[in-house]
Amino acid sequence: MRFFLHAIWGQLFINAYIAWRGYGMLAYRPCVRKYFFAALLSEIVFYLTGFFFYRLLPERILDAIVIVCNTWYIASIYVTTGLLLLHVVKWSGRLWKWYPKRLLPHLPQYRFRLFALLFAVVPLLMLKGYYNATYPVVKHVNIHIPKAAGGHDSLTVALMSDLHFGERIGKAHARRFVSLCNAQKPDLVVIPGDVIDYESHFVVRDGLASELRKINAPMGVYITLGNHEYRANRHAKLDWLKETGATVLVDSVAMPDSTFYLVGRDDATNRRRTSLAALMRDVDLSKPVILLDHQPMRLNEVVMNRADLSLHGHTHNGQIWPNVLALRIYFECSYGYYRKGDTQFYVTSGIGFAGPPFRIGTRSELVVLHVTFEKE
Numbered sequence: 263m264r265f266f267l268h269a270i271w272g273q274l275f276i277n278a279y280i281a282w283r284g285y286g287m288l289a290y291r292p293c294v295r296k297y298f299f300a301a302l303l304s305e306i307v308f309y310l311t312g313f314f315f316y317r318l319l320p321e322r323i324l325d326a327i328v329i330v331c332n333t334w335y336i337a338s339i340y341v342t343t344g345l346l347l348l349h350v351v352k353w354s355g356r357l358w359k360w361y362p363k364r365l366l367p368h369l370p371q372y373r374f375r376l377f378a379l380l381f382a383v384v385p386l387l388m389l390k391g392y393y394n395a396t397y398p399v400v401k402h403v404n405i406h407i408p409k410a411a412g413g414h415d416s417l418t419v420a421l422m423s424d425l426h427f428g429e430r431i432g433k434a435h436a437r438r439f440v441s442l443c444n445a446q447k448p449d450l451v452v453i454p455g456d457v458i459d460y461e462s463h464f465v466v467r468d469g470l471a472s473e474l475r476k477i478n479a480p481m482g483v484y485i486t487l488g489n490h491e492y493r494a495n496r497h498a499k500l501d502w503l504k505e506t507g508a509t510v511l512v513d514s515v516a517m518p519d520s521t522f523y524l525v526g527r528d529d530a531t532n533r534r535r536t537s538l539a540a541l542m543r544d545v546d547l548s549k550p551v552i553l554l555d556h557q558p559m560r561l562n563e564v565v566m567n568r569a570d571l572s573l574h575g576h577t578h579n580g581q582i583w584p585n586v587l588a589l590r591i592y593f594e595c596s597y598g599y600y601r602k603g604d605t606q607f608y609v610t611s612g613i614g615f616a617g618p619p620f621r622i623g624t625r626s627e628l629v630v631l632h633v634t635f636e637k638e
Contacts, residue, residue, distance in 0.1 A: 269331075269332070269335050270309075270313055272335060272338075272339075273306065273309050273331070273335060274306075276335075276338045276339070276342050277302060277305070277306055277338065279342055279345070280302065280338060280341055280342060280345065281299065281302055283345045283348075283349070283377075284298055284299070284302075284377065285299075286373070287348075287373040287374060287376070287377040288374060288377060289370055289373075289374075290370040290371050290373065290374035291374055294374075305330070305331065305334050308327055308330060308331060309327070309331040311327065312324055312327035312328065312331065325429070328429075332617065332618040333388065333618060333620075335618070336388065336391070336582060336618050336620050336622075337384050337385070337387075337388050339582070340384050340387060340622075341380060341381070341384055344380045344383075344384070345380070348373075348376060348380075387622060388620060388622075390622070391582075391620035391621055391622040392619055392620055394620075394621035394622070394624065394625045394626065395581075395615040395619045395620050395621040395626055396435070396615075396619055396626070397438075397626070398438075398439070398442060398613045398625070398626035398627050398628050399625055399626070399627050399628075400442065400446065400627070400628050400629075400630060401627045401628070401629050401630070402630050402632060403599060403608060403629060403630070403631050403632065404632050404634070405571060405606055405608070405631050405632065405633045405634070406633075406634045406635075407550045407570045407571060407606075407633060407634070407635055407636075408636050409548065409549060409550045409570065409635060409636055410549075410635055410636045410637065410638040411521045411522045411549065411550050411635040412519070412520070412521030412522075412638075413521070414521055414522075414635055415634065415635060415637060416632065416633060416634045416635065417449050417450065417522075417631075417633040417634075417635070418446070418447065418448045418449045418450070418630060418631070418632060418633070419448060419449065419450045419451070419452060419552075419630070419631040419633055420443050420446055420448035420450070420451045420452070420479070420628060420629070420630055420631075421452055421454075421573055421608065421610050421628070421629040421630070421631055422439065422443055422451060422452070422453050422613050422628055422629075423453060423454045423455060423456065423488075423556070423573075423574075423575025423576075423610050423612045423613065424455070424456040424488070424575045424576065424578060424610075424611075424612025424613065424614050424615075424616070425439060425453070425456065425457050425458075425612075425613060425614045426456055426457075426458070426459040426490065426612075426614035426615060426616050427457060427458050427459060427464065427465045427468075427470050427614075428458060428459030428460050428461060428464045428465070429459070429460075429461075429464060430459070430615070430617075430618075430619050431459065431614050431615070432464070432468045432470070433468045433469070433470060433473060435614070436468075436470050436473040436474065437473060439613055439614075439628070440473055440474065440476050440477055442613075442628050443477055443628060444476070444477065444478050446628070446630045447478075448479050448630065449479060449480055449481050450479055450480075450481040450482065450483075450484070450518060451477055451479040451482075451483040451484070452483075452484050452485075452524070452552075452554055452573060453483065453484070453485045453486070453508070454485075454486045454488070454554040454555065454556050454573055454574060454575050455485075455486050455487055455488020455489070455490070455491065455529060455556030455557075455575055455576065456488035456489065456490040456491070456556065456575060456576065456612070456614075456616075457485060457488070457490075457491070457499075457503060458490060458491060458499050458502070458503075459490055459614075459616065460490065460493050460494055461494055461495060462494070462495040462498045462499045462502055463495075465502055466502065471502060471505040471506045471507075474506040474507070474508065475506060475507045477508075481518040481519060482508070482509055482518055483506070483507070483508035483509065484508060484509050484510075484511055484516065484518075484524055484526065484554065485503055485506070485508045485509070485510050485511070485526075486510075486511050486512070486526040486527060486528070486529070486554045486555065486556060487500075487510075487512060487528055487529045487532075487556065488529050488556035488557075488575065488576060489529050489530075489531045489556065489557065489576070490616075491503075491529065492529060492531040492532070500512075510526075511524065511525075511526020511527075511554060512526065512528050513526070513527060513528045513535055513536040513541055514526055514541075515541065515542070515544075515545060521549065521550075522549055522550040522551070522552065523545050523546075523549060523550070523551045523552065524552050524554065525538075525541060525542060525545065525551060525552070525553045525554065525569065526554045526555075527541065527553070527554065527555040527556075529556045529557065530555075530556070530557045530559055538553075538563050538564065538567045538569075539566075539567055542567050542568075542569075547568050550570050550571070550635060551568070551569045551570050551571075552569070552570065552571045552572075552573065553569040553571070553572040553573065554573050555572065555573075555574055556574065556575055556576050557574065557576045558572075558574035558576065558577065558593055558594070558595055558596070558607065558609045559593075561594050561595065561600075561602055561605075561607065562602075564605055564607070565602050565603040565604070565605045568604065568605070569605055570604070570605065570606065571605070571606050571607075571608070571631075571633070572605060572606070572607045572608075573607075573608055573610075573631075574607065574608070574609045574610070575609070575610050575612050576609075576612075577589050577593060577596045577597060577609060577611070578611055578612050578615065578616060578621075578624065579596065579597040579611035579624040580596070580597075580623065580624055581611075581615060581616065581617075581620075581621050581622075581624055582620065582621070582622050582623070582624075583622050583623030583624070584623075586623050586624060593609075595607055595609055596609060597609050597610075597611055608629065608631065610627060610629045611624050611625065611626065611627050612626065612627070613626050613627060613628050614626065
């Protein structure tokens with residue numbers, strides 16, 4: 263819902279640009295232009311109704327408005343990108359006169375066809391984006407930690423971050439996530455944050471705690487908090503997380519079987535969270551240390567405190583292109599495997615999604631880490 267409310271300027275400015283470009287490019291077929299403007303105006307009215315009256319509307323009607331308008335908002339980003347590229351082509355032709363002369367009398371017809379082609383391609387892109395978001399893939403990653411771990415030569419860890427249970431992700435998704443996870447037969451499951459998207463009453467209503475209790479992992483399931491756990495009903499969310507049967511690590515340390523450490527940090531949203539140095543003060547660094555921290559920030563701090571493996575989520579790998587490119591600039595490591603000093607990092611794109619159910623240029627994933635240790 264918050265994505266829907268924050269998108270008003272995008273809705274207004276992007277739709278205004280599409281209307282302006284559509285007016286010229288659809289001049290070849292005035293009847294099509296009439297229906298196009300009627301559809302565009304309807305979407306704006308639909309959106310503004312939800313924006314101004316969301317507290318008064320029944321949940322089902324508001325949910326329908328959110329689905330339609332958020333889908334169009336994501337699609338409109340790619341329609342706008344395509345129209346901008348066509349605009350560049352148009353002005354380059356005028357500037358450098360590279361259009362073949364035989365095309366000049368037929369330019370209105372070609373503009374209409376290009377506009378129609380754009381509106382045919384974008385829905386296919388959206389369908390692919392929906393599939394990428396709702397059907398996670400399993401990604402296998404090999405990690406070697408050069409320390410002995412008691413009697414363990416190896417450990418299979420399922421990294422399942424950013425579930426974002428809420429309005430868009432419910433029981434059907436939860437069952438898919440759990441089934442996919444159990445099929446990998448992990449020794450240990452870690453969920454570093456953003457289990458609940460926004461309001462906690464959705465997970466209670468759908469009975470999702472019972473679904474998470476179906477995860478099979480001999481060494482247990484461990485959860486840390488993410489930034490979304492700090493959005494609305496924070497204490498209720500923490501109570502619910504404990505109902506899942508998982509061990510919730512909030513600035514705390516656990517030893518699943520006394521041979522290695524799991525260090526779970528509170529999310530960086532809490533500016534008073536315990537420093538990593540204080541958290542690891544009593545950790546025996548001769549044993550493997552795996553850190554769980556939702557946001558992949560301050561990697562130097564992790565290296566300085568000599569964690570062996572640090573696991574993160576949060577970024578969604580951008581979720582929607584071109585956010586992917588922006589995140590690569592903002593984060594030292596926004597996705598995938600990364601090594602710095604003696605510490606190895608892995609940032610997953612997450613098994614769920616935030617906001618509209620689309621991933622374009624990215625994919626929802628369950629990461630299976632095949633961790634090996636030195637032999638004693």
